[in-house]
Amino acid sequence: MNLDGLFAALRSSYDVDGWWPSDSPFEVMVGAILTQQTAWEQVERVLGSLRAAGLLDVEAMAGSDPRRLEELVRPAGFFRQKARRIRGLAEHIRASHGSDPMSLLSQEMDAARAELLGIDGIGNETADAILLFAGHRPKFVCAVYVSRVLSRTGVFDSSDYDQVQRFVESRLPRDARLYAELYALLVQHARSLCRATPACGRCFLRDRCEFTA
DNA sequence: ACCCAGGTGTTTC
DNA sequence: GAAACACATGGG
Secondary structure (H helix, E strand, O other): OHHHHHHHHHHHOOOOOOOOOOOOOHHHHHHHHHHOOOOHHHHHHHHHHHHHOOEEEEEEEEOHHHHHHHHHHHHHHHHHHHHHHHHHHHHHHHHHHHHOHHHHOOOHHHHHHHHHHHHOOOHHHHHHHHHHHHHHOOOOOOHHHHHHHHHHOOOOOOOOOOHHHHHHHOOOOHHHHHHHHHHHHHHHHHOOOOOOOOOOOOOOOOOOOOOOO
């Protein structure tokens, strides 16, 4: 299977509408940190609490009480480090960009990405998710799920982040909406894959595996 | 009682 | 450099 074929097949199977809802770029940034190794339902709960507390705002977040923030973040797991990192992100945007996230995200893409990667708690995937979903910049997000699906469908077999990213980006038009759509489709499909063993690279059944006991 | 979730940073061979 | 580990709650 090639990338275009997979893309077409996924399009007929899943819905991408409302994949990453948000009212602001800063909300996407906060959500991107919260969702690390965490189910989205928990992220929505925490985002709701933060919104109610008026903390989905760069300056309010930067000046928030650390202990109180931890309690609000708790349901999303890793709550101490996530609370500290979200607050650190807000402090950075306040100090370096006049509290305007778009000032960071609108730079030349490599510069924006490098700056994001320099912030504690933001790695490859989170940086790219922020560029794509908050900045609407054409950067493809290579979640573990993405390489898993590409590998099992025989489209591209590598677990190296930059390699997978270059593969996808080199085969599609540089279009943020296209990247966002494909990412959402791949993640949804990954959830239906067999997880019986990490070694199973063939079976697409979630609960019962025809290849491993 | 397990395993997993829309990763990242640090430590260790 | 690649592994292994810590981070932590909540749902199936």
